[in-house]
Amino acid sequence: MKTVVHKFGGTSLATPERLLALVEIIKSRLESERVLVVVSAMAGVTNAFENLIGASAGQSDQARRLLCDITSAFKSSATELLSQEQSQNFSDILAKDQVDLEAILGSISLVGKCSEQNHDYLIGMGEVWTAQLVNALFKKSGIESKWLDAREILIVENRNNENTVDFKKSQQNLNSSIQEAETQATVITGFVAKTADGAITTLGRNGSDYSASLFGNFLDAHSVHIWTDVDGVMSGDPRIVPEVEVISELTYQEATELAYFGAKVVHLKTMLPALEKDIPIWIKNSFHPEKRGTKICSEKSDQSHSRVKGFTTIGQLCLLNVEGRGMIGVPGIAARLFGAMNDNGISVVLISQASSEFSICFAIPMSEKDKARDCAEKEFHREISLKMIEKIEIEEDCTILAAVGDQMVGTVGVSAKLFSALGKAGVNIRAIAQGSSERNISVVIKEEDSVRALRAVHSAFYLSNQTLSIGIIGTGVVGSALINQLQSEAPLLKKAHVDLRVRGLTNSRKMLLAEKELPLENWSQQLQDSAGPAELAKFVDSIQVDHIPHAVLIDCTTSETVASQYQSWLERGIHIITPNKKAPTFPIKEYRALKAEGKKMSSHLLYETTVGAGLPIIGTLKELIQTGDEVLQIEGVLSGTLAYLFYHFDGERPFSEIVKEAREQGFTEPDPRDDLSGMDIVRKVVILAREIGMELETDQIKVDSLVPPELENVSVDEFMAGLPKFDDQYTQKIKEAKARNEVLRYVGIINPSGESRVELRSYDSSHPFSRIKATDNIVAFQTRRYNQQPLIIQGPGAGPEVTAGGVFADILRLSRYLGSSL
Ligand code: ADP
Ligand code: ASP
Ligand code: MG
Numbered sequence: 001m002k003t004v005v006h007k008f009g010g011t012s013l014a015t016p017e018r019l020l021a022l023v024e025i026i027k028s029r030l031e032s033e034r035v036l037v038v039v040s041a042m043a044g045v046t047n048a049f050e051n052l053i054g055a056s057a058g059q060s061d062q063a064r065r066l067l068c069d070i071t072s073a074f075k076s077s078a079t080e081l082l083s084q085e086q087s088q089n090f091s092d093i094l095a096k097d098q099v100d101l102e103a104i105l106g107s108i109s110l111v112g113k114c115s116e117q118n119h120d121y122l123i124g125m126g127e128v129w130t131a132q133l134v135n136a137l138f139k140k141s142g143i144e145s146k147w148l149d150a151r152e153i154l155i156v157e158n159r160n161n162e163n164t165v166d167f168k169k170s171q172q173n174l175n176s177s178i179q180e181a182e183t184q185a186t187v188i189t190g191f192v193a194k195t196a197d198g199a200i201t202t203l204g205r206n207g208s209d210y211s212a213s214l215f216g217n218f219l220d221a222h223s224v225h226i227w228t229d230v231d232g233v234m235s236g237d238p239r240i241v242p243e244v245e246v247i248s249e250l251t252y253q254e255a256t257e258l259a260y261f262g263a264k265v266v267h268l269k270t271m272l273p274a275l276e277k278d279i280p281i282w283i284k285n286s287f288h289p290e291k292r293g294t295k296i297c298s299e300k301s302d303q304s305h306s307r308v309k310g311f312t313t314i315g316q317l318c319l320l321n322v323e324g325r326g327m328i329g330v331p332g333i334a335a336r337l338f339g340a341m342n343d344n345g346i347s348v349v350l351i352s353q354a355s356s357e358f359s360i361c362f363a364i365p366m367s368e369k370d371k372a373r374d375c376a377e378k379e380f381h382r383e384i385s386l387k388m389i390e391k392i393e394i395e396e397d398c399t400i401l402a403a404v405g406d407q408m409v410g411t412v413g414v415s416a417k418l419f420s421a422l423g424k425a426g427v428n429i430r431a432i433a434q435g436s437s438e439r440n441i442s443v444v445i446k447e448e449d450s451v452r453a454l455r456a457v458h459s460a461f462y463l464s465n466q467t468l469s470i471g472i473i474g475t476g477v478v479g480s481a482l483i484n485q486l487q488s489e490a491p492l493l494k495k496a497h498v499d500l501r502v503r504g505l506t507n508s509r510k511m512l513l514a515e516k517e518l519p520l521e522n523w524s525q526q527l528q529d530s531a532g533p534a535e536l537a538k539f540v541d542s543i544q545v546d547h548i549p550h551a552v553l554i555d556c557t558t559s560e561t562v563a564s565q566y567q568s569w570l571e572r573g574i575h576i577i578t579p580n581k582k583a584p585t586f587p588i589k590e591y592r593a594l595k596a597e598g599k600k601m602s603s604h605l606l607y608e609t610t611v612g613a614g615l616p617i618i619g620t621l622k623e624l625i626q627t628g629d630e631v632l633q634i635e636g637v638l639s640g641t642l643a644y645l646f647y648h649f650d651g652e653r654p655f656s657e658i659v660k661e662a663r664e665q666g667f668t669e670p671d672p673r674d675d676l677s678g679m680d681i682v683r684k685v686v687i688l689a690r691e692i693g694m695e696l697e698t699d700q701i702k703v704d705s706l707v708p709p710e711l712e713n714v715s716v717d718e719f720m721a722g723l724p725k726f727d728d729q730y731t732q733k734i735k736e737a738k739a740r741n742e743v744l745r746y747v748g749i750i751n752p753s754g755e756s757r758v759e760l761r762s763y764d765s766s767h768p769f770s771r772i773k774a775t776d777n778i779v780a781f782q783t784r785r786y787n788q789q790p791l792i793i794q795g796p797g798a799g800p801e802v803t804a805g806g807v808f809a810d811i812l813r814l815s816r817y818l819g820s821s822l
Helices: 018-025 045-056 060-081 084-111 116-123 125-138 167-180 206-218 252-261 268-276 333-343 367-378 381-385 414-424 447-461 477-495 523-529 536-543 566-571 588-601 617-626 640-648 655-664 679-691 716-737 802-817
Strands: 002-008 033-039 144-148 155-159 160-166 186-191 191-194 198-200 223-228 249-251 280-283 295-297 311-323 348-354 359-365 391-404 429-433 441-447 466-473 497-504 512-513 551-555 575-578 631-637 743-751 757-764 776-783 791-795
Touching: 002 018, 002 249, 018 033, 018 523, 033 125, 045 060, 045 084, 045 116, 060 084, 060 125, 084 116, 084 125, 084 268, 116 125, 116 575, 125 144, 125 186, 144 640, 144 757, 155 198, 155 776, 167 186, 167 198, 186 311, 191 295, 206 268, 249 252, 249 381, 252 268, 252 311, 252 391, 268 280, 268 802, 280 776, 295 536, 311 367, 311 447, 333 359, 333 776, 348 429, 348 441, 359 367, 367 391, 367 617, 391 466, 414 441, 414 447, 429 791, 441 447, 466 477, 466 536, 477 802, 497 536, 497 776, 497 802, 512 523, 512 536, 512 575, 536 551, 551 802, 566 575, 566 588, 575 802, 617 631, 617 679, 640 743, 640 776, 655 716, 679 743, 679 757, 716 757
Parallel strands: 002 033, 002 223, 033 186, 144 186, 155 191, 223 280, 249 295, 466 497, 466 551, 551 575
Antiparallel strands: 155 160, 191 198, 280 295, 311 359, 311 391, 348 359, 391 441, 429 441, 497 512, 631 743, 631 776, 743 757, 776 791
16 A cells, blocks of 8 residues: 655644544545645644744743643644543643643743743644644544654754754654554654754744655655645745636746745745655645645646746845956955855845856845845955945845746746836846746845736736726716727637726716726616715726736826826826827927836827827827838828818808707817817827927917807807808808819828928818718828828728727737737
8 A cells, every 4th residue: 555645734724624624635545545644733823832932031921821822722622523531631631741831931931031942842832732633533533543743753963053854763763653553544743853962843934844745755655745725836826916827737846946936835845855756746725625736746747838837926135236346357256255144144045146247146034134244244354445346235125036937948038028027017127047947037126016026927927817907087978988899899808818807987976996897787877876986096096906917097088187197107007098188288398208207117108099089090100100211291181070061061051050060960079169279180280290209389380270269259159159150251262172173171280390280271172181071080191101192091080989999909009018919
């Protein structure tokens, strides 16, 4: 029969219910296995002992009370689970141990200090009691079992402040103890051990995983199972990254690397003894034993997207940077530096040396920072006084983020992807190290960025979807159309790994927020019934959350107040998409500041729909410029309303009548002067002009307003009533044009080397501008390349559906910028 080691962690032992689940797991194994059950202490017990030790030097009464709390917890589990006799026996054991422990506490309070030996003796007691409790429970459940105290078995030697296991002696001890009484199951304490000279010690916090693999090694076990409270080793810390996946297979080296960089699920040293005898380690969930778990073994798996297996972070570090020109070419500097750290017991977590040898930079625990600085300064005292070393700097509050995977070796682009994901999330990289094994790439970042960074890199590697947290501001016609389009398209996009999550809607009165995602089916009803009062700052805070790498605000208002917030949003790394023309026509200084902020924070401000609604006008212009073309002139019918008016105005009917008709059909603004003044077109002219680098302000555009000066300052009704008086002027113009076989069009003209203006012009009937339909927009780009024949973009340039479609296209553009492969 094969021997299998099963180790149960604190959460798998925490309550009577969990202990019964453990019994079931072991029972199901006994037919085919001889089991060694390694137990850690019930959850929280080791920490409770740490607290008790903390109190023991000063207030021995309090320490005693804390000890009683711990023993009572054990007693109550025993009463619930064991037979009366067993429970009594267990209580006797506790009472006897309690006497010993109280004596120790008394001596600690007497000397005012807890020695290392006493410390280790105390914190190991949780394991000792848990093992006996589990053993008794096994017996009660009909499992033939005995318990072993690892303090009599596992022998360690203390060398250079580190416990090294004496494999030979420990193996002999274990084998002889097990052989003594042949039982189906043996329960043994994890974590605790004994030194060669007989003192009680431990393998260090979380060390019972290590105990389990040591025992597996000694017994030549078939496998080691580590039972915990998660489904296996995950691609990221499940407490930080909400959408992690279970890694089905890892090599020993990968698992070691993940553990080294902070994946708490398995203790760092666990892999070594197993690797030596090629014993597979399984990480399994005691809450869901039916799940497969993670297998850690020597074979490389070829899982899909397995280049990077997982990401971890390790915090509370600082970076020490030693810099100086005098270091260049001088041999042995690094050796002396790290030698000095080692001599002072400072563990160096990561080293990154610039190839220039001009500086050496390494990460150490925050708690060691003063000691490290002192010992570096002492070591290089001479070099510092000779100015060969100019600076020893410490950067506090750093975190290492590590990407781990065997198959990163030779896979092109892994680091590029990692760095660009960090860049896009606005995370600054302080130092980089690539382990010589290339099994790991580590970057040092600021502690405050660590959650965002971990989530961003995790999603960049498709371990979770390319997810955008979207907030829509403004639920008018464009906003509504957009929501409806998102509702119908989002499920399809999810299949392409683009996860567009509308997590908030707001208008000027009310707002709706959802933690995960808003159901959009009946959003307008929800907004009416269950929404809270609108509060923009709160809205924005809820859209930008750490567990979703990218936040996007979509401003579907025409509000200046909303636009005035863009700067601060971009500063926070939030992306903005909008058909609102206010921001891109801000005074040039503010406009430039917006652009600069976006660049600095890698946050995008997209406003394709401010000109020509869904037509790809700004995008095309950008591409022309980026590919080295030069714009000579842009000319266009840029307003759907004015296109409509001059499409219908042919001199047969008076102009005022056509305005009235258009107004009644909702084709104009409520006050038609907003259209007729040409200001809307002026803004579009400015937006396009700025795209080609012209520094224009709206008041620098010459406008031929269609509003008669006499009617500028009257009410809307008076305006409508007064307009017919001016019909003759317009009729005159159309008649003259017609006589030349031309039509009238109200256009914007951008001229990089001259005057940009908005005016009524006439075009020959063969000109493309003459042949547009009702509310079409048309833009002609005359460039160095498109010189004889301008490049023309034409199509419906107004209306909620096409505008919303354009906004949607901007969302997809953004997701491409952020790394999706749409
Ligand atoms: P046990 O008490 O069973 O030893 P631990 O608390 O020591 O359990 O370790 C399991 C915990 O490790 C999980 O609950 C999880 O929160 C945390 N953890 C951190 N990183 C990872 C990771 N990459 N994969 C799985 N769990 C992780
Ligand atoms: N109980 C010990 C601790 O909490 C050992 C372990 O759980 O692995 O550190
Ligand atoms: Mg653990």
